[in-house]
Amino acid sequence: MSFAAGMEIGNVFVQTTSNRGYTPEEIAERALNRLRRTETEEELKQVLIRYLQEAQDSERMNARRILTENGFVDAASHLGD
Amino acid sequence: MAITQAMATSFKVEILDGIHNFGTGVVRASTAADVFKIALYTSSATLSAATTAYTTSNEVSSSGTNYTAGGQTLTISQVPTSTGTTAWLDFDDVTWASATLTANGALIYNATQSNKAVAVLAFGGDKTSTAGNFTVQFPAATSTTAILRIA
Numbered sequence: 161m162s163f164a165a166g167m168e169i170g171n172v173f174v175q176t177t178s179n180r181g182y183t184p185e186e187i188a189e190r191a192l193n194r195l196r197r198t199e200t201e202e203e204l205k206q207v208l209i210r211y212l213q214e215a216q217d218s219e220r221m222n223a224r225r226i227l228t229e230n231g232f233v234d235a236a237s238h239l240g241d
Numbered sequence: 242m243a244i245t246q247a248m249a250t251s252f253k254v255e256i257l258d259g260i261h262n263f264g265t266g267v268v269r270a271s272t273a274a275d276v277f278k279i280a281l282y283t284s285s286a287t288l289s290a291a292t293t294a295y296t297t298s299n300e301v302s303s304s305g306t307n308y309t310a311g312g313q314t315l316t317i318s319q320v321p322t323s324t325g326t327t328a329w330l331d332f333d334d335v336t337w338a339s340a341t342l343t344a345n346g347a348l349i350y351n352a353t354q355s356n357k358a359v360a361v362l363a364f365g366g367d368k369t370s371t372a373g374n375f376t377v378q379f380p381a382a383t384s385t386t387a388i389l390r391i392a
Contacts, residue, residue: 165253165391167390168389170380170390172362172377172388174368174376174377175374175378176369177370178373190376193380193381196381197381210333221339221373221374225372
């Protein structure tokens, strides 16, 4: 008598942008992937924090790009990586 | 009363926790979780189930890409757990910001254990970011979809 057991690997989703950060719609798409599986209020809170933080980072990236393109490289550097 | 042949679900979780050792020569000096990393590769790379360790061959260039050789450290967002009879774990998404790169796949590897390979990820085609974000989102953290599962 035998039984089946095995290791399995899930599929990842890759999202990219060019010359900008993520749009709210793009971030929402990935947040939704995570929100679908949250079971507790704390998990929900953590997912929201993570993706809201990412939205802030993306906006900062956009601001950095605009400043750089207009010659304000030093100012852009103050916005961090 | 009944006896049902099965692999213990707790054992599956404990495998992911590194509790059991059927081999020899494995020395664990720390009780902390190992450091797992993800590296990106171009379509020229040869990665498969036969891959045993991280390699720099055809890894995405670290020149002018904002990509660092070796990739990024993964954050374990869900330590090994089980649902039903399936053990699984989850990683946080990982993003390369301000990146100019093209990748066709990735390798998850154990940086603590001599960069030994864990899993090869195929993106299904070239994915490109230009002075933008490159994000790898891991699948839903459930017993049927999570990135690493023992069913």
